[in-house]
Amino acid sequence: MDAITHFWQQHQQRLATLTAMLLVILMMMAIVDTTVFVLDNLDPMHAPEQTEVQKPAVRSSPRVNISELNLFGRAGSVAAPKTVDAPKTKLSLELLGVFNSDNPDDSAAVVSQKNKEGELYHIGDRLPGNATLDSVHDDHILIKRGSRLEKLVFSEEVFSAAATRTNTTRNVPPRASRSSGSSSHLGQIRSRITEREGMSSSPRPTNSAGNTLRQYVETHRDAITADPAGTLANLGVSPIESGSSKGYKLDASNDVLTKAGLKQGDVILSVNGKAVGDAAKDSALVEQALAQKRVRVEVRRDTRRFFLTVPIP
Structure with a gap:
């Protein structure tokens, strides 16, 4: 102990x-340790705030492709008709005519109860x-x-006698009050279409149009095969060509075609979906039409x- 005290006093x-x-x-x-600890714990808290504040400043405005906006609507998009396998209806209804539009919601049909006059119905209308x-x-x-879908088809009688007219531009008849007193309600509908389009002077398809066409073809079958261009000329029809478009022009009225x-x-311009304009090739379409019965x-x-x-x- 004394040694320690002596050492302490000396030094x-x-x-x-x-x-x-x-x-x-x-x-x-x-x-230094305290400073490092504080800095390490403060940086994570401030970093998100800085990021959030800076995001609006550095975020670039989204680029808009004007061509993709379809400012004037979408052109040329036509939905393919869906095929529905529905059973035939057992209701006492008869389909007399159809009016197909490029807009399915604007289509209409003429339907009648058995032994009664037909009425015009649009999509969503209530039927008997x-x-x-x-x-x-089409058919x-x-x-x-x-919630059940059922199919109503043309009867054999209507299919063989009635001419159904389809206008894909705008000849679907507008909603109108249903009238009676005429022997043919379907004729009234077609007449109304003609008046709406300013075509009251143009002839309308008659119930014998299909029969007339078949009779003419059977009578002139040999001439159609041997001289299709001459047969068309006898009907008052001549081939025309305008640019890339071909077809046949009706130069004179003819009972077979006006019906x-x-x-x-x-x-x-086309027959059964095939472009026409070459009489030699188009003569084959006549037999195809007879076979398809339409x-x-x-x-x-x-x-x-x-x-x-x-x-x-």
Whole structure:
């Protein structure tokens, strides 16, 4: 103990200085550790705030492709008709005519109860038998009874006698009050269409259009095969070509064609979906139409285009 006291007294000044230096070093290390700890814990808190504040400043405005905005609507998009496998309806209804539009919601059909006059129905209208018209197709319509879809097709009698006219531009008749007192309600509908389009002077398809076409073909079958161009000339029809468009122009009125709904000046562009204009090749379409028992003709009248569909018995 005395030795320690003696050592302390001898080196007191040096020990005090050394102790002070150690304390200073420890204090500096503590300060540095504390500073590093604080900085490490403060940076994560401030970083998100800086990011959030800076995001609006650095975020670039989205680029808009004007061509993709379809400012004037979408052109040329025509939905493909969906095929529905529905059972035939058991309601006592008869399909007399269909009016197909490029807009399915604007299509309509003429339907009658057995032994009664036909009435015009648009999509969504209620039919006899507590059914509604769901959709219109070339050779049938779909009706809805509750949640069940049923099909109503042309009867054999109507299919072999009635000429159904389809206009894909705008000859679907507007909603109008239903009238009676005429022997043919379907004729009234067609007459109303003609008046709406300013075509009251143009002939309308008659019930014998299909029969007339078949009789003419059977009578002139050999001439159609041997001299198709001459046969067309006898009908008052001549081939025309305008640019890339071909067809046949009706130069003079003809009973066979006017009964089908054509008029002088009309241009036939296609038959049953096939472009026409070459008499030698187009003669084969006659036999195809007879086999299909229906001819669908694309017609250009002035600036309008429409389709005529004529069943052939």
